Amino acid sequence: MGLSGVYAIWLREIKVFIREKERVISSFVSPLLWLFIFGGGISGSIGGESGYQEFIFPGILTMSILFSSIFFGVYIIWDRKLDFLKEVLVAPVSRSTVFFGKLLGGMTDAMIHGIILLLLGYIFIVQFPLISFLPAILIMLLITWSMVSLGLVIGANMSTQEGFGLVQNFVIWPLFFFSGALFDVSSSNLPDFIKTISHLDPLTYGVDALRTVIIGEGAFPILLDISVLVVFGLVCSYIGIISFGRMQQIK
Amino acid sequence: MIYRTISDYMFAIEIENLTKKFGDFTAVDSISLKIKRGEIFGLLGPNGAGKTTTISMLSTLIRPTSGIARVAGYDVLKDPLKVRQNIGIVFQEPSVDDLLTGRENLELHAMLYGMDRKEMNERIDEMLNLVELSDRADDLVRKYSGGMRRRLEIARGLLHTPKILFLDEPTLGLDPASRRTIWHYIETITKEKKITTILTTHYLEEADSLCDRIAIIDKGRIVVEGTSNELKSKIGEDIIRLTGSISISNLRRLKCVKKINSEPGKNHVDLVVEDAAKNLQKVLSIAGKVDSVEVRRVSLDDVFLHYTGRYIHEENGEDSIMNRIATYRSNR
Numbered sequence: 001m002g003l004s005g006v007y008a009i010w011l012r013e014i015k016v017f018i019r020e021k022e023r024v025i026s027s028f029v030s031p032l033l034w035l036f037i038f039g040g041g042i043s044g045s046i047g048g049e050s051g052y053q054e055f056i057f058p059g060i061l062t063m064s065i066l067f068s069s070i071f072f073g074v075y076i077i078w079d080r081k082l083d084f085l086k087e088v089l090v091a092p093v094s095r096s097t098v099f100f101g102k103l104l105g106g107m108t109d110a111m112i113h114g115i116i117l118l119l120l121g122y123i124f125i126v127q128f129p130l131i132s133f134l135p136a137i138l139i140m141l142l143i144t145w146s147m148v149s150l151g152l153v154i155g156a157n158m159s160t161q162e163g164f165g166l167v168q169n170f171v172i173w174p175l176f177f178f179s180g181a182l183f184d185v186s187s188s189n190l191p192d193f194i195k196t197i198s199h200l201d202p203l204t205y206g207v208d209a210l211r212t213v214i215i216g217e218g219a220f221p222i223l224l225d226i227s228v229l230v231v232f233g234l235v236c237s238y239i240g241i242i243s244f245g246r247m248q249q250i251k
Numbered sequence: 252m253i254y255r256t257i258s259d260y261m262f263a264i265e266i267e268n269l270t271k272k273f274g275d276f277t278a279v280d281s282i283s284l285k286i287k288r289g290e291i292f293g294l295l296g297p298n299g300a301g302k303t304t305t306i307s308m309l310s311t312l313i314r315p316t317s318g319i320a321r322v323a324g325y326d327v328l329k330d331p332l333k334v335r336q337n338i339g340i341v342f343q344e345p346s347v348d349d350l351l352t353g354r355e356n357l358e359l360h361a362m363l364y365g366m367d368r369k370e371m372n373e374r375i376d377e378m379l380n381l382v383e384l385s386d387r388a389d390d391l392v393r394k395y396s397g398g399m400r401r402r403l404e405i406a407r408g409l410l411h412t413p414k415i416l417f418l419d420e421p422t423l424g425l426d427p428a429s430r431r432t433i434w435h436y437i438e439t440i441t442k443e444k445k446i447t448t449i450l451t452t453h454y455l456e457e458a459d460s461l462c463d464r465i466a467i468i469d470k471g472r473i474v475v476e477g478t479s480n481e482l483k484s485k486i487g488e489d490i491i492r493l494t495g496s497i498s499i500s501n502l503r504r505l506k507c508v509k510k511i512n513s514e515p516g517k518n519h520v521d522l523v524v525e526d527a528a529k530n531l532q533k534v535l536s537i538a539g540k541v542d543s544v545e546v547r548r549v550s551l552d553d554v555f556l557h558y559t560g561r562y563i564h565e566e567n568g569e570d571s572i573m574n575r576i577a578t579y580r581s582n583r
């Protein structure tokens with residue numbers, strides 16, 4: 001794996017990211033709506049319980065990362081269709097180099113979103129201890145790593161544009177809804193099937209870890225959260241490298 | 252000798268029974284070719300003949316269904332990375348990055364090919380100059396015209412001075428003046444640096460003057476291969492074009508008429524004849540009502556028509572690349 005190749009691909013992704021301003025701006029809109037309208041609205045209507053907005057903040061943060069990560073990955077279908085990738089695929093760099101370049105590009109993209117949202121949350125929603133920024137960012141890195149990898153796996157294996165809608169309905173929303181971003185997965189009021197699926201959703205552990213460091217409440221031990229994220233990230237990266245190796249040009 | 256090194260392979264490209272199937276459809280059907288080092292080789296064929304698919308297999312972008320292909324001495328299946336180190340390619344379809352500037356596209360390329368900073372900047376300036384994009388180098392490619400994009404892609408394909416260069420319709424969408432400049436440059440640089448070049452083009456007269464050897468490919472098969480002169484002399488020497496109400500059945504009876512080509516909707520016929528000077532009188536005497544006569548030497552167009560049963564229409568090709576660029580823009 002060549003580092004200069006990884007750097008070249010990463011640099012391209014960052015430049016493209018910065019220049020697609022519409023995409024950058026629009027990707028902030030929905031998390032902010034969720035956070036302030038949905039979170040604020042529910043807290044308001046529940047009345048005394050002002051804690052809901054704080055409770056879902058780590059979840060919304062995760063959602064924002066999830067969306068930008070997976071979409072970044074799936075975006076390579078587009079790249080393949082439009083032949084941007086061809087240039088990279090005929091270059092004398094290995095497919096794992098291409099994978100890691102893309103992975104780092106996507107992680108940077110998602111982390112920029114995440115960090116901005118984290119700051120907004122810190123200013124407007126929950127004043128967690130400053131020292132918590134560091135673990136929060138590390139956990140966000142783990143989440144982006146696994147989710148961008150997942151997106152790249154999907155993007156490398158799918159060949160149609162309709163895939164975008166499928167991914168949204170069958171990957172992103174289920175990952176998000178079952179992750180406990182909006183509810184407490186350890187609550188005894190939860191229907192069993194939701195609980196079971198939630199426990200199988202890797203994102204649950206990301207939300208839980210962020211919740212633990214940001215508002216100090218978690219359903220699972222943080223070590224468990226981190227282990228699940230690391231294992232999931234490794235698995236997705238491994239499959240991603242293999243998928244990139246097999247990837248062929250599509251018309 | 253036990254080890255094969257870069258310098259001792261004989262042929263830049265060796266293909267044996269190379270085949271590519273997409274499902275049941277055979278796009279490339281068991282082709283075999285040997286291309287010598289330093290040669291400019293033209294792959295000509297109508298739309299859908301399998302030219303791009305062949306180039307994609309040779310450049311390791313798609314995997315052959317069966318057969319063997321060696322590029323610069325390396326097997327495309329066993330040593331794809333080695334193959335890629337030795338080639339440069341200009342794709343048929345637009346492949347420069349819209350949201351980067353021209354220079355940034357070239358920088359990305361240079362980094363991917365492991366060029367160092369100094370070499371990179373020198374080469375980039377040199378290439379930008381060559382394709383006359385120096386003053387637009389720092390504009391986003393999004394703002395380029397179709398022809399400017401093409402020139403940028405050609406600069407990119409040559410940037411790292413590859414040993415073997417694939418050009419898939421490199422001058423499609425360019426105006427005649429830029430086409431001449433580009434071909435002139437391609438010819439000079441490839442001869443000077445001994446770059447083996449494989450090109451496809453719809454502009455047959457350009458292929459004729461540029462290529463050392465030519466293969467005509469149709470429906471995935473190579474129908475004929477050789478130097479331009481060999482190909483031409485295979486089908487005859489002269490063409491007589493008759494306009495008017497021509498009696499084709501009468502002409503068929505003449506021995507000296509080797510082939511009669513007529514295009515539907517046109518009132519002229521082309522006759523491939525052995526020796527026009529000697530036989531013209533004979534032809535005219537039985538041809539029916541002739542309004543005008545034109546005699547010329549056989550061209551590559553005639554060879555193409557002879558082997559594929561079709562005329563090659565340049566407009567189509569040009570049209571399609573422009574459409575492609577247009578769709579590609581609106582898709583982003």
Ligand SMILES: Nc1ncnc2c1ncn2[C@@H]1O[C@H](COP(=O)(O)OP(=O)(O)OP(=O)(O)O)[C@@H](O)[C@H]1O
Pocket residue numbers: 249250251273276278296297298299300301302303304305343
């Ligand atoms: N990925 C693919 N899946 C299915 N069929 C394909 C694919 N790629 C090419 N084909 C088919 O293979 C045939 C050869 O295509 P190819 O692009 O190689 O033609 P070509 O000679 O380059 O034509 P053109 O002059 O139009 O560029 C065509 O019929 C095309 O439809």
Ligand SMILES: [Mg+2]
Pocket residue numbers: 302303304343419
């Ligand atoms: Mg083609």
